Amino acid sequence: MTARDIALIILQLTVLVTGLITVVLSLTWLERKALGRLQRRMGPMVVGPHGLLQPAADALKLLVKEDLVPALADKLLFWLAPMVVFVPSFVVWVTIPLAGEVVVRNMDLGLFFIVAFSVLAIVGMVMAGWGSANKYAILGGLRAAAQLISYEIPIIMAVIAVIMLPQSMNLVTIVDDQRTIPYAVLQPLGLAIFLLAGVAEVGRTPFDIYFAESEVMGGPFIEYSGAHWAVFFLSEYINTFTIAVLVVLLFLGGWSFPLMPESAWLGFLWVVVKAYLVVFVIFWFRGTFPRLRIDQLMSVGWKILIPLSFVNFGLTAFYKFYELPWWALTVSSLAITVAAGYGLYRRWTWPARATAEERLARARAYRRAEVTDAG
Amino acid sequence: MLASFKGLGVTLRAFFKPVVTAQYPKQHLPIAPRFMGFPVLTWDDGVKEPYCTGCMVCIRACPTQCMSAQMKDNPLFKEGKSKRRKIVDDFEINLGRCILCGICVEVCNFDAIEMSHQHELSVVVRNGNRADLQQLLAMGRDYQKEMGWKPKGGEEAAKPEAVTRGETPAKEEAAV
């Protein structure tokens, strides 16, 4: 390893950090604007044209804000937790390619690397929860640990099903294999599982259990302020973007679909555009759904997503082993997705709708009888 | 998951609808003519003096005791320019204490106090919400100009509501 290599690596990492922070700033603005529009309001409008400078103003405010440490906090854990959360979310980006050559280090075990390191962030959450000496924080930390560990399994299973298609864990190979048909077409079930579990993994609505504002008021982050809180915030948004980029790379064809010329920069742009669209979908979820309860979250993870991910895995193996035509996988996967969705609808909404209609009919009949009595 | 998709549809439709909010400091929503902002004192342009005589009816009717007033002999009455024998000498309303109920306006017999359209409470000094006579009159002049305000009756004109209201308030108060 020469000095030139080291310099190059440092340069690459610097570019990566800058790029990610830019992405985070843009995402905070985008989230507030998107939510604003979904809620028929403007979002930030004051700082800069259409509030474009709001993220910068917020960053400045967070950096100069007083950093409070609770008197009874475990100081060491309290100080370390934000780094422990941030480092993994940043480290995984070392191996994420944004186009054929736009990557710090392309690894053969790239996907495995991402999965392995993203788990470490949970330790940071638990440290923050424990170190804050706050009961809400402990509740949040425990919830975070339970939730993130549970949802690692469907993510890993969905990723394994994807790996089976090109038989490689190298993200560049996986993307190149989707030149004609993106895996979203082959494995709609896999996409659904990965997206849902990914949303759960970054703790966004409807899975924002561990920092649920209305219950534990920020969970592990409740006692944090200023720069430390900003670090949590940063890693949360980086994680969101990571999940979006992974969805794009694993299922939506990355830079190679549809019909992209072999240009690194065009491909890079294409991936970023797609990733922002996926991020918008995640924000859209946030603007629409209520939050699950912790036991229901566990049920969804263990009783729905994990079995489904095994089904997805089995289907893919079957398809691979017998070398079936590609549409066979598409059709079967789609059928199972739709069936699962309909099952949930039958389980929850159907009885409620039926009861509601029955009650309304009763109320209407009651009214009519009364009116005839009066007349 | 059907219902969830319906919900997604609702929010997405909202995404393309116009926003309903206003950018407050830059943009003010229209205020209804009846809006009850801070109580202010009106100015009689004919005589060049306030309508208020400092009779204290409003002060006694106020549920929060946010006002105080003092009465004096009206110099203009001696000169024969005004019909008001007494005139307000000093008047103070603590607007931070006022609950904008409008009772003072109802009990006033001289149309001297009105609920203006001023409603922005922020001040930079602690007692900045205490409005004295001059401030109240200035706010009142703005309100009168804005609304094209005319006295509803006053002591000389017979009030149409007088029948429903029964006795004169001065007597009422005396009976308490």
Place this chain on the structure above:
Amino acid sequence: MAINRQLDTLDMMLNMGPQHPATHGVFRMVLWIDGERIVDVEPHIGYLHLGTEKLCEGEQYSQIITLFDRLDYVANFNNELVICAAAEKLMGLEVPERALYIRTILCELNRIASHMLFYGTFALDAGAMTPVLYAFKERERIQSLFEAVSGARMMHNYFRIGGVKQDLPEDFYDRMGRLLDPVKRTIEEADDLVTFNEIFLARTRDVGAIDGKTALGLGLTGPNLRATGVDYDLRKAEPYLLYDRLDFSVPLGDRGDCWDRFWVRIREMEESVRLVEQCLQQMQPGPVMAPIRRISRPPKGEVFAHAENPRGDLGVYLVSSGADRPYRVKIRPPSFCNLMSLKHMMRNAYVADAVLILGSIDIVLGEVDR
């Protein structure tokens, strides 16, 4: 099993409130939790104590109306109505018909506004952040209408003993025409967005359930009682204002869980819209104030008046000594009585449910602590 006894854990005391986003004001409850399960709950009230009942003894009747505005500060007209009705009953006053129509319209609109607030905040408690803004959009429309009618968006001081302060503004009918359709649309959207959403149903179905008998025993009223299936609505049971002339139905639940309480309120909004429409059709011009003296002096005596508030049965027990101020005013606040069911509903619920159950009771602290 012996091993489990050794592993027994201690319950954790979790202090929720008075500064907690989900307690809807300065309410504090101490939760004893075992993991995420609630073992016991202890509500603490009084952070917003105003001393309304005592204040009433020192104020004239016209001033008391402003105090009642501040009881249930989400449904001001309904509160004003009760104190006015109590005094009118004592004085044997006949309120002009138009005033009754105006009161009915405003009370029902206020019910919609109040339930809109419930819809938004309850969804917010459940974790959905958009409904609250949709709900406030309609609530704002209604409040602008109130502003045009009474001059204030919330603390109206508009009802008077014997009528209302002044007649409706000229553009009232235009405004109503523009108001009701969006409200109806928002209620439909509420069904799509929240009521029948799978996640919402999973969160609220069979959570915090209470049966009708217990509910009656605890003194629950309003939508909370009707959600258990008990058909008790003062507007039907003891019609006041003009409710005996109007056609409306009382939506009832059957399980008495959080979802039923939510659903009953959403349906009540629809019924309120119907009521307002009927009133607008039937209303005739006329006087809005009974011919009375400006300072009311109800005769010596005692009277109880109550009405169906958005939150339940608001009662006022008024004792008059014949002076211009009451001798004693006792208020029966629906929120306070509804809050008593908290312990029954929360046993064995999750921490996350605690927030939802408290939200579904729909308390207003101004009324609880009064």
Place this chain on the structure above:
Amino acid sequence: MTSLVLFYLAGALALGGAVGVVGTRNVVHAALFLLVSLMGVAGIFLLVFAEFLALVQVLLYGGAIIIVVLFALMLTRLQDFGGSMENRQWPIAALAALGLFFVIAFALARSRGSEETERLGPGVQELGRSLFTQWAIPFEVASVLLLVALIGAIVIARAGGRE
């Protein structure tokens, strides 16, 4: 040269973490020191080109196991551990540790120390192949063991919940 520095770094991390685990009085800190130690071991794996093993170390030990340990610790009360630091069993512990040290030292002395470490590469394919052919039965036995443990855990948790 670089790799030697990295090796010492990883080794220091592993050893320092281990010392921290036994040295600290705070159990949560001890669990986190364990994590540091395990990360050091992962680093050593990485240095001998066993990338897969290193990642497994991070994923399973770093993520899953430490979190389960922390989970258990957070559910208990810290003051219960205050007294458990000093007890009369330390001579037995010292003996056990000494015995283990000699076993490892003996094993190391007998192993072929001087030979070059063979480059293992990522070797996922070879790993998979050998796991499902040569080592199929041990693999299955291990999975059954884990399954039994899982079921046992559920049974214990359920019984506790019902009481």
